[in-house]
Amino acid sequence: MEKFLVKTAAAGLLLIFAGTVQVFAHGVVADYKKVPAIEIVAAYDNGSPMVGGQVTVYAPDDPAQPWLRATLDEQGTFTFVPDHSIAGNWSVQVRETGHGAMIHIPVDESGIGAAEPLSGSEFSNLQKAVIVLSVVWGSVGTALFFSRRKK
Secondary structure, three states, X not given: OXXXXXXXXXXXXXXXXXXXXXXXXXXXXXXXXXXXXXXXXXXXXXXXXXXOOEEEEEOOOOOOOEEEEEEOOOOOEEEEOOOOOXXXXXXXXXXXXXXXXXXXXXXXXXXXXXXXXOOOOOOOXXXXXXXXXXXXXXXXHHHHHXXXXXX
């Protein structure tokens, strides 16, 4: 049984540190396109559109009060025209069953600027370390559970 425990732990550590294990989370990616209006495109990180997701638009002059509320269509898109007289970063939040993203779009009198980089699509180093430690801890615990002697 000891050999089984050592082999199981070694195999788990080899997979973790070899970098061959890929973990997929159910995150959200939101982006926009420059058209005469702003087109919000929201999809899960696996590529499927966020159909029926809630969209909340916040104007820069009152970021606590929603300027517009709507829903995403069957392709996960929503289009709106911001008030160009209200210059600043317009915030757009997309949400659907506990998943969501926020994007900030700079707008001035001359039009729509470049989007700020999206956040939340990558794990931080601390998050990666916690994931690795959790997998190692779970592997060792599982190996110890199955290696115990039955009475």
